[in-house]
Amino acid sequence: MVEVMVPIGPQHPALKEPVNFRIYAEGEKIVRLELNLSYNHRGIEKAAEERNFIRVLPLLERVCGICSHSHATAFTKGIEEIMGLEIPARAQYIRTIIAELERMHSHLLWLGVAAHEIGFNTLLMWSWRDREAVLDTLEEMSGNRVHYNMNEIGGVRLDLSEKQVAAAKQRLPVLEERIAQYLDMVSHQETVLLRFRGVGKLSKEEILKYGAVGPTARASGVDNDARRDDPHLVYDEIPWKVVTDTSGDVHGRTKVRIGEVAESLKIVRYCLENLPEGPVRVVSAPKAAPKGEILSRYEAPRGELAHFIRTNGTDKAERLDIRTPTLANWTSVAKALVNQNLADIPVIVAAIDPCLSCTSRMTVIDTGTMTQGSITWDELVRKCRARYGMEAQP
Amino acid sequence: MIGQLTVEQVAEAMREYGPAEQVRKNRIRVNTDPQKIIDAISAAKQRLGCDRLILISCTDDTGSFGLTYHLTGPHRTIISLAIAVPRETPQVLSASEVLPPAAIYERQIHDLFGIVFPGHPGLTKLMLNEGWPDGEYPLRKDWKPEKGKSYDGAAREGA
Numbered sequence: 001m002v003e004v005m006v007p008i009g010p011q012h013p014a015l016k017e018p019v020n021f022r023i024y025a026e027g028e029k030i031v032r033l034e035l036n037l038s039y040n041h042r043g044i045e046k047a048a049e050e051r052n053f054i055r056v057l058p059l060l061e062r063v064c065g066i067c068s069h070s071h072a073t074a075f076t077k078g079i080e081e082i083m084g085l086e087i088p089a090r091a092q093y094i095r096t097i098i099a100e101l102e103r104m105h106s107h108l109l110w111l112g113v114a115a116h117e118i119g120f121n122t123l124l125m126w127s128w129r130d131r132e133a134v135l136d137t138l139e140e141m142s143g144n145r146v147h148y149n150m151n152e153i154g155g156v157r158l159d160l161s162e163k164q165v166a167a168a169k170q171r172l173p174v175l176e177e178r179i180a181q182y183l184d185m186v187s188h189q190e191t192v193l194l195r196f197r198g199v200g201k202l203s204k205e206e207i208l209k210y211g212a213v214g215p216t217a218r219a220s221g222v223d224n225d226a227r228r229d230d231p232h233l234v235y236d237e238i239p240w241k242v243v244t245d246t247s248g249d250v251h252g253r254t255k256v257r258i259g260e261v262a263e264s265l266k267i268v269r270y271c272l273e274n275l276p277e278g279p280v281r282v283v284s285a286p287k288a289a290p291k292g293e294i295l296s297r298y299e300a301p302r303g304e305l306a307h308f309i310r311t312n313g314t315d316k317a318e319r320l321d322i323r324t325p326t327l328a329n330w331t332s333v334a335k336a337l338v339n340q341n342l343a344d345i346p347v348i349v350a351a352i353d354p355c356l357s358c359t360s361r362m363t364v365i366d367t368g369t370m371t372q373g374s375i376t377w378d379e380l381v382r383k384c385r386a387r388y389g390m391e392a393q394p
Numbered sequence: 395m396i397g398q399l400t401v402e403q404v405a406e407a408m409r410e411y412g413p414a415e416q417v418r419k420n421r422i423r424v425n426t427d428p429q430k431i432i433d434a435i436s437a438a439k440q441r442l443g444c445d446r447l448i449l450i451s452c453t454d455d456t457g458s459f460g461l462t463y464h465l466t467g468p469h470r471t472i473i474s475l476a477i478a479v480p481r482e483t484p485q486v487l488s489a490s491e492v493l494p495p496a497a498i499y500e501r502q503i504h505d506l507f508g509i510v511f512p513g514h515p516g517l518t519k520l521m522l523n524e525g526w527p528d529g530e531y532p533l534r535k536d537w538k539p540e541k542g543k544s545y546d547g548a549a550r551e552g553a
Contacts, residue, residue, distance in 0.1 A: 036519075037520055037521060038522055038526075039523065041521050045533060046532055081418070208446070209494060210494050210495055211493075229466075230470070230472075294418070295421065295448070295451070295464055295472060295474065297448070308464075310453055319454070321449065321452065321453075323499070327499075328449075330498060
């Protein structure tokens, strides 16, 4: 049997990150999948050991451009717990507002990317237009569109003025209306249903076995959310609910994400309306943290983020171990692809974001003769047509 | 939702593996031996319903490496099984058999700390580039980049 390896990335116009997938297929069936992340190891964990708590936060925001607030908050709240600091309520509310706005812009970005992958570019344009409103709010509040840099040990860097709060509230009704529209659209729109329903299915048992997190897990009925399971910020004080779905496919993941945007909007509105008065940081937070260890969990847009921090009595972390949600999700996605049809790769892989259009770079390994060579796109098309008994076109 | 586990329940279920202590509100830590870790994970899975591995954290404790397996389940309590792996023989059996998600974290630890996990289905590079020199483990405390040495690993054509 000829085993075919399809390499995708690391340099590929459709990939948003430098990652390499090697998909091995026997005939039409995917046998296994390998992942190589090794193109952009930036040594952030090592660099974090060298910086004090003030200098490390801007570095940690750069772990991820989309979830910058997630990483900074996970670290800050871990250090604060080791220090035993009581954070003012207003600061916690502001952190929550930024966190939920971040979730909104991240999910709206994903919705646009997912829509683009199925050729539904109208939805891409719409959802990215609405994402701009969220980014404008974040920029007004923090001065930045991406790296908000709102956190500091003991509170937040900036307070919200009445004007900022009013401007943010003003944007919410239009957004709310549009989100409801998208939720309605993905439940009825034919392109979405055709391309998302029944694709990339993961059962509840598989999710539990392979340890997926975030919307991927919640779309398969796994009711895990670190915001409720390990309460942080003000999630245990305010009304909100965990969004889940039972379909377990790409369609379910889309519905969960849009549902979460709607839920985040409600959280943001509640926090803006009930923003407590008072200081936004503790008076003179300590520079150094006592010796200790903590596992700080945070629900980032893509799922549960975990920072394992060890402090040694100085103003620097002795060890920071970051487990991002994507790493946790990878095992289940790789298993979900096994035994699927080769023709389904584009849709399933598109569901986790990257894309596949470089099949002309295929390497064919003949396991019988152990010879290796390349196959052109035309040759592949010819072979596919021959297999399905279709006539070869000139 | 099932109620949180108490430290007594954990101590009872894990008594043959080591003492349990409550570190914080829902964090319980059990220190055990590297030889017992796989059995300890299985016991936590069966007796305490820990079906999720959050992460395996690794620290360089100079004389040894500290591995901590953070497990949780429907009870929303985090059970951290901690072991110390000797520096001279950095080897621990792979937990990927009992907990498949462990495989990807073990690959990461193998890259960055040089700990070997016998029984792992494919202990290949995950984080560091293909041309990264062998025997260099960047997150070890005694590791310093050598001046003039290339770590980028980009193989030149024909080289």
